[in-house]
Amino acid sequence: MQATVEEKRATAFAESSPRSLTRALADLRDGFAARELWSHLGWQDIKQRYRRSVLGPFWITISQAVIALGLGLLYGVLFGQNFQTFLPYVLTGLITWTFIQNCLTEGMETFIANEGLIKHLPAPISIYTLRTVWRQFLMFAHNAIVYVVVVGVFFVNLSQPYATSDQDGICKPGLTCHPGLDWHWFLGIPGFLLVIVNMAWITMFFGIISTRFRDFPQLINAIVQLMFYLTPIVWPLDQLTSPAGPRHELAGVVLPIIKLNPIYHLIQVVRAPFIGQVVSPWSYVVCGGMAIVGWFVTVFMMRNYRARISYWV
Numbered sequence: 001m002q003a004t005v006e007e008k009r010a011t012a013f014a015e016s017s018p019r020s021l022t023r024a025l026a027d028l029r030d031g032f033a034a035r036e037l038w039s040h041l042g043w044q045d046i047k048q049r050y051r052r053s054v055l056g057p058f059w060i061t062i063s064q065a066v067i068a069l070g071l072g073l074l075y076g077v078l079f080g081q082n083f084q085t086f087l088p089y090v091l092t093g094l095i096t097w098t099f100i101q102n103c104l105t106e107g108m109e110t111f112i113a114n115e116g117l118i119k120h121l122p123a124p125i126s127i128y129t130l131r132t133v134w135r136q137f138l139m140f141a142h143n144a145i146v147y148v149v150v151v152g153v154f155f156v157n158l159s160q161p162y163a164t165s166d167q168d169g170i171c172k173p174g175l176t177c178h179p180g181l182d183w184h185w186f187l188g189i190p191g192f193l194l195v196i197v198n199m200a201w202i203t204m205f206f207g208i209i210s211t212r213f214r215d216f217p218q219l220i221n222a223i224v225q226l227m228f229y230l231t232p233i234v235w236p237l238d239q240l241t242s243p244a245g246p247r248h249e250l251a252g253v254v255l256p257i258i259k260l261n262p263i264y265h266l267i268q269v270v271r272a273p274f275i276g277q278v279v280s281p282w283s284y285v286v287c288g289g290m291a292i293v294g295w296f297v298t299v300f301m302m303r304n305y306r307a308r309i310s311y312w313v
Contacts, residue, residue, distance in 0.1 A: 024302040031126025038127045042134035060142040068094050068146065071234045079236055082169035084157040085178075085275075086236065088150050089164055092271040093233040095143045096192075100199065100266055102136045104224055107203030108210035108217040115313040125306055129204045133196065147274065155181070158276050165238040176238040181276040191269030191279070194287045198266060201294040208305055211312045231263045262290060 031038070050059060071094070072087035079086075110132045111118060111125065118125070151158065163175040171177035210216045240254055258264050265283040272279040 021299070021303050024299055024306060027124040027302060027306060028126050028299070031124040031130055034123065034127055035130075037123070038130040039134055041127075041131045042138060045131070045135045046138055058142065060139050061145045064091075064095065064098070064143040065146045065149075068150075075234050075236075079165075079239060081164050081236055082157075082162070084154045085162050085164045085169045088147075088154060088158060088275045089236065089271070090234050091147060091150055092274050093267055095140065095147060096195070096267045096270045097228065097231070097233050097263075098143065099136055099140045100195065100263065101224055101228075102139065103133060103199040103203055104206065105217070105221060106136070107132050107199070108206045108220060110203055110207040111211045111309050111313055118310050118313055125302075125309055126204065129200060129207060132203050132207075133200050136199070137196065151181075151274075162276070163238070164236055176241045178275075178277045184273050184278070185276070186273070187279065188270055188273035191273060191284075191287075194269055194284070194291065195266050197291045198287060198294060201291070201298040205294065205298045205301060208301055208309065211309055212305070227261070227263050230257070231261055231267065232258065233267065262286060 068087065068091040072083065072090045075081070075090065076083050076086045106113075107129070110128050114128045114131075117123070118128070157169055158181050160180045161171045161177050162169045162180060163171050163177050165175055206216070206220065210220075237258070259282065265286040268283045269279055269287055271277070272283075
């Protein structure tokens with residue numbers, strides 16, 4: 001009986017302690033339950049950003065369309081790519097990259113930007129993480145309009161086997177041929193959900209670190225800019241993978257680096273199904289492993305430091 005009483009006291013103390021795993025998990029649970037709050041805040045962020053604008057949030061769509069068209073034309077000419085299949089490749093890569101980049105950069109400011117609410121509103125800290133991710137999802141949804149238009153225009157080229165590294169987009173011996181749009185398109189939806197799960201823990205993890213160490217965002221911003229050029233977003237990977245590709249001799253050096261690049265796998269699980277390309281199972285393994293390990297580490301960090309965020313901001 002005495003042992004039972006002692007165990008209950010120990011459990012009660014653990015649950016009341018700021019450094020409690022139970023309280024950290026409860027914070028996540030309560031944050032998800034308050035979806036009306038963080039969804040409303042995220043939508044208000046979009047409306048406030050484009051306040052008094054005639055087109056409002058659709059400027060996001062126009063901006064993405066102009067950037068994708070410009071880069072598609074420029075790099076298509078530089079790399080000798082087929083425009084009808086290369087433009088969707090660049091567009092889907094840019095849309096996914098924009099979502100990831102904004103979650104990284106704005107995620108580091110997620111608690112700092114919500115200083116007033118954190119100090120005066122008794123709410124789970126996970127609400128501010130979900131607010132950031134939800135806001136970026138809304139921006140992704142606006143950018144997806146451009147994807148629908150581009151796929152509609154070039155559907156004939158994407159609905160059959162094609163090769164982006166050929167001027168005519170025709171599969172030829174020695175080129176990397178993609179199967180084209182089919183039922184695999186639906187794999188892009190769980191792929192994007194996998195990206196969201198990863199961006200949620202990254203936003204929370206980086207947000208806590210950046211709140212404590214204010215130089216951390218400067219370092220990450222520099223790394224993010226570098227990762228854009230190291231990741232095949234606006235330059236075609238087929239030039240390395242195709243035996244007839246002009247950069248095939250560099251494949252032995254560059255491909256291992258790309259396969260170890262987590263950003264590439266996060267983009268690939270979304271981009272490849274949406275433009276009729278095959279996703280490597282290794283990309284799903286990397287993204288799934290990142291989600292499991294990342295959330296494990298993030299919950300541990302929340303257990304130790306979530307109570308200090310209100311003092312750090």
